Amino acid sequence: MNSMVTQFSYVLATALFIFSLHWMNDPKSARRGVFSGVAAMVIAIIATWAQPAIIIHHEWIVIAIVLGFMVGVPLSRVPLTAVPQRTALSHAFGGLAAGLVGTAEYFLWLSDAQENLTTFRMTAIIAEIVLGYLTFTGSIMAAGKLQGIKWIPQRPVTYPMQNVTNIGLLLLVLTLGIVLVMNPVNAWSSTVFLAIIVLALLFGVLFIIPIGGADMPTVISILNAYAGLSAVAMGFVLDNKLLITAGALDGSSGLILSIIMCKAMNRSFVNVLFGAFGQVQETQETEGEHKVYKSETPEGAAQILEQANLVVIIPGYGMAVSQAQHKVRDLYEQLKKRGITVKFAIHPVAGRMPGHMNVLLAEADIPYTDLVEMDEINPDMPQCDVALVLGANDVVNPAARYSKSSPIYGMPIIDADKAKTVFAVKRSKNPGFAGIENELYFSDKTWMLFGDAKAVLNELVKHLSSDNGM
């Protein structure tokens, strides 16, 4: 009887989770999705907790939940520029939870219910701990890279035989896993189990260190999928279908986002994971001619902006770094006041996670109707009077169209070079994250505005508003 109530609650929770994601298809209904998700979670927790036959130690549960609130609430208040690292950190927590529960279940059954360690269950436990622990360390490394923590290298770390080492390690884990599935209860089985945990933790670290900032959107999506799949594996272990459905929803979301990110960079999964950008950099220097930038003062740029009919702003990670989104908003207001149409062109991989730019611009109160996807804005680019490239680099590099030697060859880009005039705001003359020269900056119609994005925008806005004051 009691279990009927529990199972019914789980079915209800699954339906609410699906609605929750369904409502995310439109910003207008999306907040309903959050309420539905919360409702599902509360139902699931109460239904589980209210099983008197199983749950005895209530005080432990209360303490863990209270601590979770104490950490969770501050984590939800981080500045929006820090959302990528918060997301990575929560993948780490998800992986850790799955790994620990898998470990607990294995040792529990090993000590007093060995008949539970069937081949099927053992396979699920191995999948759970491997995915869980590698997601844990991998996501911690990713979060560290994104946060810019000192002892975690920011640039991709490459060393000879790197791919061989990683693949070898993965094969070793798989082999040990198979051995353990076949011998779950031998005297040495728990040692093998612990070895798998250690290797999975190590693999998580090694798998992230060669990955650079530009690949972070893809990697975060892949880790998202892993975190979901580890929850699915936990469902198989505990014979709990709610874990399977909710985990599968998360897993498929991670999968879809990874595919979108890979397409937006014209790279395959394998290439992102095993082809660190480092190897291609040398080819860049060979072009002999010395190119020069033309730079422009904010004052001159302001005058040209005033004459425009259509201005397209192309934001990138540079905007997030200098927290310039609120200044962007001031510029947007100034231009709008003059009857100029202003659109934002959003490349799928701009920033450090899927949708990063949209959230920052929404925070700055820019209506989402003016945030336009790459595929929709590109046909309009020839009519664009001024393209303002704001801390973006690779996503506007025309070399992606034809230069076969370029590491970004084939990547779809925003056609900033088709606009009548281009202003590019850039911190320094160094090439972008991937170390690739961007010929857009040397084009006849491009003028550079060197400086921190926020400072440059501040100058622009100052000139525009003083002109207005007459």
Next chain:
Amino acid sequence: MHEVMQSMDYWSMLFVFVLSTFIGIGVIGRVSRLLHTPLMSITNAISAIAVVGSIIVTGSEHPLPIRVLGAIALFASTTNIVSGFLITDRMLKMFKGDRKNK
């Protein structure tokens, strides 16, 4: 008999997994690209459904070390639920269409 029941349940779990993956792909494929960051935060919170497993491990009559592992897992999952839903809502509140005020 018992064996048969067991193996049938494995198959039904696999069915559930495959079908919910397809539902997930169908539903998430329609999510607006504008909302991919909040989408990731909310699926994060949803996958913290691992909380269910953690509660069972923590609250049952198990040896102490097992319950400690469960409690840490429960703490981690709760953190994800709380921060995941709160930050999703915080972000979604910021998405506004054409403003009428001002």
